[in-house]
Each structure stands twice: as C-alpha cells, then as structure tokens.
Amino acid sequence: MDKPAVRPKRTRIQREKRELIGEAALEVFSQHGFRGSTIDQIADAAGMSKPNLLYYFKNKEEIFATLIHRLMETWLAPLREMDAAGDPQTEIRSYIRRKMEMSRDFPRESRLFANEILQGAPRILPLLEGELKELVDEKAAVISAWMREGRLKKSDPHHFIFAIWATTQHYADFDVQVRAVLGGKRSGEGRFEDAARFLEGLFIG
Amino acid sequence: MDKPAVRPKRTRIQREKRELIGEAALEVFSQHGFRGSTIDQIADAAGMSKPNLLYYFKNKEEIFATLIHRLMETWLAPLREMDAAGDPQTEIRSYIRRKMEMSRDFPRESRLFANEILQGAPRILPLLEGELKELVDEKAAVISAWMREGRLKKSDPHHFIFAIWATTQHYADFDVQVRAVLGGKRSGEGRFEDAARFLEGLFIG
DNA sequence: GCAATTTTTGACCGTTTGGACAAACGTTAA
C-alpha cells in the first residue's frame, strides 16, 4: 500500500555516508535513547555538519527507523537458523551461544532494541505482530515436537523462547548492573563465557 | 559527607503533593524515559501547574532521583526475604512468585528501573556497587550452600540470580513484545500465571 | 479577625532543539 514505489538510486558517496551516519547514530541512540539524542550529537559523531547529515536523512525519525529496521534482520537470524532436523540439544545450545555472542559483540544493537520495546515499540509493533510472531510460532512448534518426542524436557515452548531471549539479552542490556554485582574480579570478559555455560546448564542440563 | 544535614520538615500538603507528583512522574517517566518526559507532562498528569510542581521539587532531576531511590527499596525486598533457614525449593519458588507478581503489578516501576540501567545507571551506580552487590553476594552464598548440601542443582549462584531477574522482569519490560508474540488468544492476564509456572519448572524442576 | 506563612499561578526568560534554505563548493563531462 504505502511502500516506497521506487528504491531511490544512490551514489557511492550516499551509500558510504548513510552507512557512516548509521554507525554514529547507533552509538548515540543506544546511549541516550531516541529523545535523549540530538541530531547535532550524531552529526558530530559522524564528523559532519547537521545540515549535511539532513541531506542524507530527511529527519531524526528516519535515521532511527532505518537503524531499527535494519537491526531486526540481524536480530532474528539466530532463531531462523534453528533447524528442526538437527539434534534438539545441539540446536538449543547453538542458539544460546549465538544469542550470547550477539550480546557480547553487539551490545549497542541490543540496547537500541530494548529501548524501542520499553517505549512500547511504536515503530516496530507491526513487525512484532507479523514477522516475529510467525517465526516464533514456527520455532515453538518445532520445540514442541521435540518435547513430544521426549527429546527435550517438556515445558511451554513460547515461554522457553522468551526465557532464552531474556537471559541472553540481559547481559547486554543490564551490563552495568551485571558488572557492578560481579565486582571487579569476575566481571572481566570471561563473564559472557560463564554466563553461556550457566545458561546451557539451565536450559539443557 | 554530602548528606542532607537535616531532614526538611514537611507539612501535610507537602507530603500529599509530593506523593501525587511521584505517582504522576512514574507514569510519565516509565513511558518516555527521563529525557523524553517534560515537566509539563508530569504537571498535567498531577493536575497542577508547572511552577506549582517546581515548588515541591527543585527540578526534573530531583523528581527522577527521588522516584528511583524510593523504588530501589521495593525492588530488593523480595530477595531480602529469601531465608537461608527455609527449604531451598520453597524459597526459590517464593522468590520467583514475588518477582513475577511485581512484574504484573508494578510494570511501570520495572520499566523505570530498566531505563535507568540501560542508560548506564548514572544515578544509582553506587547503590548497585554497594548495597545491591552486598545483598546479592550474601544470597549467592546461601544458594551456594544449598547447592553444596545437594539440596539444589549445582550451578553458578550469581548467574542463577541474574537469570531469575532477567526472566521475571522480561514480562514487565518487554510486555509489548510478549503480547505481540503470544497473540490475542493467550496474551490475557493468564500469561503471568503461565510464565510463573514455566519459570518454576525451569529453575527448580 | 488578622497577621504570618504556605501554596498557586501567570508571565516571562534563556537555551536547546529539529529542521529549512539558499548560497557556495566540488566534480564531472561535453
């Protein structure tokens, strides 16, 4: 209905600059949230002037929307990879590993996403109710089958998936708290490894 | 050092109005975050004019700080109640229940807290590194003892606690997503009950 | 009833912010 009829043709510079702005915006937005970030901050982080930035994105909203929509793909990839034909334990373990790696390697993306959901998901609610729900329902069915076959401990598959999301993303979104509680000693980079091992035990063991 | 030397004496009206403002501010802050909220919005929600509100709180920051510090008490209470002398299974189950009830009954508080942590906990970092860390270390030791005695499945007690936080708070903080994924049918109020049962099975079963 | 005190408000101010715009600058190719 209201999709962009034509994909705008972009020059090399436009592609590069939009990419550069996206990176800068991710940095800023993930730290201060949408309302807490200013176009000037993003422009500074991207090393350009505000009007110049607005030459590439028509407004602040569009920068944010572009970012979060691009992010959604990356975000769902690990769940997509879960293979019904594989071994349940291995599949779950891999899923947890991948999600944990994302928390470790892309904490800004995780926080950006968390922020959007916390505010009520104003920009991506349709995606959650559509694409995401479909994917989760599909994978929940897979997990459910595994449970019926006695290859995985029985429980509610939807809440099972929620629990994996919650626990893995916790290490990105609540990182400050995790580090504060673990204290200097154990809050080195090893904490992600420890957490991953713990979660495997929790969800599989 | 820099503590308020004297607790300011407050009239009945001051106590009532500060309470009223707190309630309004919780509503607004939990929806839009600190920077996304305006004093006018809070004043409106409290049914008073902006200057009037600023007669009770010297600025926006003070409203927020008051809220979040008051919240911390409530937030830690359930963990405080965990009793080393009790039965491990019962204690863990009660803890999960209480945390789940808080997500159901005080989602605004949960989101306010999540927001603060996401932004790097600028106002409560000392509390996290002090009071919270001490409490968690203490309870982790209790859990650890239970595990050593073979009364609870062995795992890392700190990550065990994190996992309970993450999963229970998920149902408040990511409520929109949970409801979107569960869809109309199963996203009624029963979802908290379902989740609580699932989590008991996960952490105890 | 009245003076002292507390509470409330309208008007106001300086700053920040998102965004517009036209003019300048740079690049390319006929």
Add this chain to the structure above:
DNA sequence: TTAACGTTTGTCCAAACGGTCAAAAATTGC
C-alpha cells in the same frame, strides 16, 4: 569553458523546554 549535478555549510527560525519570579490566593496559628 561551462553547464549540470551532487555535496557541504552558515545562517536562520519557530517550537519546546527547563526553570525563575513576583504577586495573588489560600491556609494556618493566634
């Protein structure tokens, strides 16, 4: 050389915002 096109910037504006202030209104204590 010059026309065409893409890129960059300085300047500007209106709205939103946090916060002040003096004065009016309400309440309280005697």
